[in-house]
Amino acid sequence: xxxxxxxxxxxxxDDTKTIKQLRYQVGQCEQLIAALETENQRLVDQLGHLxxxxxxxxxxxxxxxxxxxxxxxxxxxxxxxxQLALVFIDMNKLKAVNDQYGHLMGDQAIxxxxxxxxxxxxxxxxxxxxxxxxxxxxxNTTHAAATDWAQSLVxxxxxxxxxxxxxxxxxxFSFGVSDMRADNAPQLxxxxxxxxxLIRQADTRMLTRKA
Numbered sequence: 686x687x688x689x690x691x692x693x694x695x696x697x698x699d700d701t702k703t704i705k706q707l708r709y710q711v712g713q714c715e716q717l718i719a720a721l722e723t724e725n726q727r728l729v730d731q732l733g734h735l736x737x738x739x740x741x742x743x744x745x746x747x748x749x750x751x752x753x754x755x756x757x758x759x760x761x762x763x764x765x766x767x768q769l770a771l772v773f774i775d776m777n778k779l780k781a782v783n784d785q786y787g788h789l790m791g792d793q794a795i796x797x798x799x800x801x802x803x804x805x806x807x808x809x810x811x812x813x814x815x816x817x818x819x820x821x822x823x824x825n826t827t828h829a830a831a832t833d834w835a836q837s838l839v840x841x842x843x844x845x846x847x848x849x850x851x852x853x854x855x856x857x858f859s860f861g862v863s864d865m866r867a868d869n870a871p872q873l874x875x876x877x878x879x880x881x882x883l884i885r886q887a888d889t890r891m892l893t894r895k896a
Contacts, residue, residue, distance in 0.1 A: 739752075744796065745796050745813050747802065750813075753880075757880045763824075766825060767825060768824075768825055768826065768866055769864060769883075770823045770828060770831035770864040771821065771883040772821040772823065773862075773890075774820070774860045775817060775891055776798060777895070778857075793847065794847055794854075801841060805834075805841070809823040826864070828862055832862050838858075843857065860891055861889065861890030861893070865879075
């Protein structure tokens with residue numbers, strides 16, 4: 686009888702040790718899973734930051750040319766996108782700001798216009814094309830509507846001066862508009878040629894206005 690009790694105690698002790706070991710191993714696994722989840726989230730956040738940096742103009746926070754091209758392809762691949770207008774914008778007399786106040790103030794002038802574009806581009810994509818030039822894609826927008834939109838920004842900018850040494854400095858820009866239908870650009874294509882064509886046409890019209 687005593688032998689049976691001893692054997693039972695031994696088995697119970699062994700089972701208790703096994704349960705403790707299993708609980709320890711489960712705890713270790715849970716810690717490892719938590720650590721992996723934390724590292725995975727860190728990598729996801731880091732990737733998101735890198736993607737944003739890849740697509741964003743550092744100075745203005747607008748889309749860059751790479752993102753502009755990608756957005757053009759994306760918009761045209763959407764069945765609901767029946768028309769696409771492009772507004773090409775060039776600031777007027779930025780050199781005078783640079784010469785009189787310095788390039789840092791010139792950068793502020795560029796950012797001032799960029800903020801106006803960002804605040805007024807809800808459905809499309811506003812991008813810094815380079816220097817003081819910008820391009821805005823407006824989906825499902827006619828040539829006339831895009832022209833009205835750009836003209837309204839000209840008026841807004843005229844009433845939103847940049848403060849330089851606590852004094853208002855009034856900025857302006859010239860613009861040109863092109864669109865997929867009116868300019869016979871290739872319809873519903875992801876070809877870079879189509880975007881280049883729209884930019885060239887809008888740029889030419891912008892230069893005509895500036896002249």
